[in-house]
Amino acid sequence: MITAAVEEQQNYLNAGYGLKSWLLTKDHKRIALLYLATITFFFFIGGVFATLIRIELLSPHGNLVSSDTYNKLFTMHGVVMIFFFLIPSIPATLGNFFLPMMIGARDLAFPKLNLLSWYLLVIGGLFAIFAMVAGGVDTGWTFYTPYSTTYSNTWVVATALGIFIAGFSSILTGLNFIVTVHRMRAPGMTWFRMPLFVWAHYATAIIQVLGTPVLAVTIVLVAAERLLHLGIFDPARGGDPVLFQHLFWFYSHPAVYIMILPAMGVLSELVSVFSRKRIFGYSVVAFSSVAIAVLGFLVWGHHLFVSGMSLYAGMVFSFLSYFVAIPSAIKVFNWTATLYKGSISYATPMLYAFGFIGLFTIGGLTGLFVACLGIDVHVTDTYFVVAHFHYIMVGGAIMAYLGGLHYWWPKMTGRMYPEGWAKLSALVIFVGFNLTFFPQFILGYLGMPRRYHVYPDEFQVLHVLSTAGASVLAVGYMLPIVYFAWSLRYGKLAGSNPWKATGLEWTTASPPPPHNFDQIPVVTHEAYDYSAVIDEEVPVG
Amino acid sequence: MVSEPHVETLALREQFDTAAQQKDASSLGMWIFLVTEVMFFGGMFLAYTVYRNMYPAVFGAASRSLNATLGAINTAVLLCSSFTMVLAVRAGQLGRRKVVIIFLVLTLILGMVFLGVKAFEWNEKFQEHHVPGPAFHLEGTPQQGEAQLFFSLYFAMTGLHALHMVIGAGLLALLIYQTYKGRFSAAYYTPIDMIGLYWHFVDIVWIYLFPLLYLIDRHGVKP
């Protein structure tokens, strides 16, 4: 493709100007960008809370903010990061943009519903922001009863309402994806020719659709308990507060897979493209996504090992938790095996992918520790758990999200990001992340409980180390924001397929035309067949 | 294949290739939505099952205080409304506009009757102090707390069901208006079909709620 022609061509960005052409758009690509702006905003807010938390913990005596404020900080950090950043992150931006393109569709099955989903996220976010501005909420993102229903005097209902509404956004996105994958595939795009990114999003969508409604009803019951004096979880009336935990984790454990499965999907694309190899064990990787989605629904009880659940329930949940570890492990092995005899490029997305595999491996392996009954009793509700889930959700999900963003940035904007700065950001984030969260494993095993505003002096050294790492991490996260913005104007023109990748999204112009393809493609070969894009074969030396 | 997106019509939106593909997508979407609804109500059914097992005696006593006659009438009303809804969908399929409107209006009326009866029942609960809160009192059991659990679930479940009815009624009203304006034809009546599915779902939820809340232990021995 000639670069001059790209500029003249009509694409989804120059198809219309003005606010209305964005706010009323039905184009999945524009909606993806709306999401991108929204979740970046929320990431920033959540990041500010995280920064304050880390600064506060520099000193063991709680000098910076009051305990009341601290409790609100970690609550709002969790609420914002989980419900308004991580849950929508990859599916609503990269998934929204590329899932239809990868299967050769002009759009999602329900474009208006897609726009509605974005509005729901924004409205939910406004409720959450209102709650923060009005005085905050201090229940922890887990909203455990009876604290959340009876004892907290903060803006629980407004926050709950925000999460409830944002939940519908997630449900509708999942619904849209499932229908799109089932009904909108281009001719020849069979299930086993789909890129693994699509498989991962399909599996994610199953969780969104089955899990989120349970969170929704649980939140409604908490709000009803506060507002209408219903008492479903009220121990004073014979209600069982642990029932709330069961219902909550029935969603919130699978929700971890809502965050990590799309990241795994991104990883499969990156590892394949940048080693120019078909993913090793394609169908095993595809099925492992679905296996994670299904098994993920059977393990929620491992959050309740010390809640007074019966001994045998504990054993069953621990046993099942190990089952869900296997498909994740299989993915890591297959990605590694894909590198074997590949042609491995060190482009930024691949560096992020390496970072993901490293951090996800550590996060996943420490998952074996917390699934282990004997150890979980000691480490649950400590910094060990905090470190573990940050390795998965920040180390894993955000590394993959950034890797994917770099990889598809040329397609989304038509411009390349600056490679040197981008490599630097990948390095800084990897180092900063480990420095922040690795000490927290040690803290946790030492017995430092989570959600502590003041803590015994002997934990200070490790906390200071963690805070130091967090400042490095913050710099790492600022870098992409700056150079991505810079590249919009000054970046090199990308051309339609700068990576020599195989997905259908690379067969159309960058940025893509409003309906993605000038002509709906007919698919004749499986995914990751690089012989189709590389004209001259040079054997690997 | 289709090179340029075709001219958009109601029956064939621009992202689809054929009308059949679009109809398939809509109904798959609706069924998935109903699955999410099953999970939504499922949370409350679970809570109900747990507490019923913990406190069978109180739940029996509280259940007996409900007005089963009104519950039965409402069940009949809803079943009839599902029947009229089916007839509306059938008429839509045949493209008979007037008949569609008649049956949709009938469905709407039956839905309103249901809500009216429900409102009457709730009002009774207020007068009998069967609403959870400080003023709650249920005769015949010393366990006022657990009795409140039953009524908490009763109000949560019937309340959210009624909310679904209200939404359904709103959708019916919209359908009636759109049918009147001539939006639908034998070639395109998907919304009538889909809202029909929704209406049946809400009906089915009640078919479970009625025996669970009103009937189990109806003739149980008073402890």
Place this chain on the structure above:
Amino acid sequence: MGFRLFPEQASTLAPQVDHLLFFLLAAAAFFTVAIFGAIFYFAIRYRRRSDRELPKAIHGSVPLEILWSVIPFGLTMVMFTWGASVYFTGRSAPADAIQIDVVAKQWMWKLQHMEGPREINELHIPLGRPIKLTMTSEDVIHSFFVPAFRTKQDVVPGSYSTTWFQPTKTGKYHLFCAEYCGDRHSGMTGWIYVMQPEDYAAWLSGETPGATLAENGRKLFQDLACANCHKPDGSGRCPALAGLFGSTVSLADGTAVTADEAYIRESILRPAAKVVAGYQPLMPTFQGQVTEEGVLQLVEYIKSLSPEPKAPSQSRDRQGAVRNP
């Protein structure tokens, strides 16, 4: 206390948990090194030398997939079994454990020894004896966490939870609340003092010589006029309570329960929940009239009426502190 990287081991459970940890650490280290090593090696060995390179496609290998599913799975099953057995040990209190009652509230721990002494945010216990805690909360969920003992148990309002430990080292150990419980959550901490048995005996006798827990319970039993109906000879309108604890009770609905702490607590607060066969549900609820501490005292009193307790605990016989009134 200075900086450290590994927590103290001060209970019989602690070395068991730590051994398990070392096994998992070794397994984790093995996989981390293997994966990182493979990635580094492949990334360097097969680095891209020309942008036109096209490696040969490899589709996968079924034997490899089976190998790297089955071996990790087998390994996780070892983790599961070992972990479950440690958990089982940590949950099953020996019959001769010293009983201590714990009531948590925002934001303090209230602990009662059977012999009478009560403590707040401090617990004195003798070295080398198993200690069993029966815990409940007056408000929200708390969690009793002693890192040096590797023990943690949520304390849930509305029900009893138990945990136990056997200290192996004298000293002063952190007690934390590990479940977020509101504003001063991080202030809900305390100390566990493990003492030589003779020091402990001295400490016990040095505490204000109050009534034992069971004696307080008996007093409460009288104040609440329970004996009007629960007559000792069984002639009252309600069942006699002597010998109740640990026995199997037949209920009006045809089922049977073992009379443990939770059953007695429920019967005081929700009398109609489980009615004894042959009796009418006449008893009023005492919810709101007795504090959680009071209920625990009543439970101890009723337990003391069983001369030879069959289950969970025989502490008061060994202590010789409580006798039938």
